[in-house]
Amino acid sequence: MLLPFYKYEGLGNDFLLIETDALGGLQLSTDQAITLCDRHRGVGGDGVLLLEVAVPSMGVINSDGSVPEMCGNGIRCAALHLARRAGESALEVTIDTVAGPHSCLVVNRPGAESVAVHMAPPSLVPSDLPLHADAPWLDHPLAVNDRTVHLTGVSFGNPHAVTFDPVGDQRFQIGPAIQSDPHFPEGVNVGFVSEHDGSSMRLDVLERGAGWTLACGTGACAAAVAAVETGRAKREQQLSIRLPGGTLMVTVGAPGDTVLMQGPARFVFRGEVEL
Structure with a gap:
C-alpha cells in the first residue's frame, strides 16, 4: 500500500x-x-x-x-x-x-x-496527571539521584513535571530518573526552566516517548502555568518561552480558563x- x-x-x-x-x-x-x-x-x-x-x-x-x-x-x-x-x-x-x-x-x-x-484548561489535581500524591505539587521536593529537585505537577491532558531548580547539565541524568519515578505511574514529561525573569524563560523538555526534543508545546504551557502558580509570573501576561527550536508565546488566564499558546x-x- x-x-x-x-x-x-x-x-x-x-x-x-x-x-x-x-x-x-x-x-x-x-x-x-x-x-x-x-x-x-x-x-x-x-x-x-x-x-x-x-x-x-x-x-x-x-x-x-x-x-x-x-x-x-x-x-x-x-x-x-x-x-x-x-x-x-x-x-x-x-x-x-x-x-x-x-x-x-x-x-x-x-x-x-x-x-x-x-x-484545554490545565489541572493541578494529582489524579488528573496522574500523580501519586494527596495534594497538588507546587515546588514539591523530590529526592532524585542523591539530590532534591522541586517539582510542580501540571496536566494538559498529558502529564508534566516542571522544575525551576538550576540543575544545568545534570538534567540529562535527572530527567530520566523523574520520568521513571513511581509517583508518576504513567510517566511524565519533564520540563527544566532556566533564565526566567518573570516575563520570559528558557525551557528544555524531556518528552515521554520522544526524548529530548527541540520544542514541546504542552510543555511550554505547563511551564507557564507552573510559573504563575508558584508566583514567578503573572496571569494575563504574555510569557516568552524559549525552547531549543525557537520561541512560543503563552498566556495564562484566570483559574479554569484556557491557556493561549501561539507559535x-x-x-x-x-x-x-x-x-
Missing part, C-alpha cells in the same frame, strides 16, 4: 501527518509508526499525526510507539494543514483530541505561518511511502 503523508514541523518538533482517509479504514500499527519515524530506515520524525479531516480530530503516535493524549506542536501543524488544504490564508478551526477539543486560529502568511491555540508551524514536504 502506497501511503501519502505530509511532513510538518513546529519549532523543530517534526511530524509525519497522515489523513486517516488515506488509510482506507486500516489502523496504523505501533510498529509501522515506529518505522515511519526512524530517521535512518524510515522518513524520520518525532511522531505521527493522524488527522481526521471531515470532522477535525487528531491522534498522535510517538516515535517509540507510545500514544500521548495531546501534542501542542502537533496540533498547530494539524491546523496549518487544514488551512492549506482549504486554500485559506486564515482559518479558525476546532480540532478534537483525547485531551478534549482545542480551538485554533491559523494566520498563514508566506514564510511566517503562525497558529494560536486555546489549550509557528511549517509545511516541509509531501511524499508517499510503502506501508
Whole structure:
C-alpha cells in the first residue's frame, strides 16, 4: 500500500501527518509508526499525526510507539494543514483530541505561518496527571539521584513535571530518573526552566516517548502555568518561552480558563511511502 503523508514541523518538533482517509479504514500499527519515524530506515520524525479531516480530530503516535493524549506542536501543524488544504490564508478551526477539543486560529502568511491555540484548561489535581500524591505539587521536593529537585505537577491532558531548580547539565541524568519515578505511574514529561525573569524563560523538555526534543508545546504551557502558580509570573501576561527550536508565546488566564499558546508551524514536504 502506497501511503501519502505530509511532513510538518513546529519549532523543530517534526511530524509525519497522515489523513486517516488515506488509510482506507486500516489502523496504523505501533510498529509501522515506529518505522515511519526512524530517521535512518524510515522518513524520520518525532511522531505521527493522524488527522481526521471531515470532522477535525487528531491522534498522535510517538516515535517509540507510545500514544500521548495531546501534542501542542502537533496540533498547530494539524491546523496549518487544514488551512492549506482549504486554500485559506486564515482559518479558525476546532480540532478534537483525547485531551478534549482545542480551538485554533491559523494566520498563514508566506514564510511566517503562525497558529494560536486555546489549550484545554490545565489541572493541578494529582489524579488528573496522574500523580501519586494527596495534594497538588507546587515546588514539591523530590529526592532524585542523591539530590532534591522541586517539582510542580501540571496536566494538559498529558502529564508534566516542571522544575525551576538550576540543575544545568545534570538534567540529562535527572530527567530520566523523574520520568521513571513511581509517583508518576504513567510517566511524565519533564520540563527544566532556566533564565526566567518573570516575563520570559528558557525551557528544555524531556518528552515521554520522544526524548529530548527541540520544542514541546504542552510543555511550554505547563511551564507557564507552573510559573504563575508558584508566583514567578503573572496571569494575563504574555510569557516568552524559549525552547531549543525557537520561541512560543503563552498566556495564562484566570483559574479554569484556557491557556493561549501561539507559535509557528511549517509545511516541509509531501511524499508517499510503502506501508
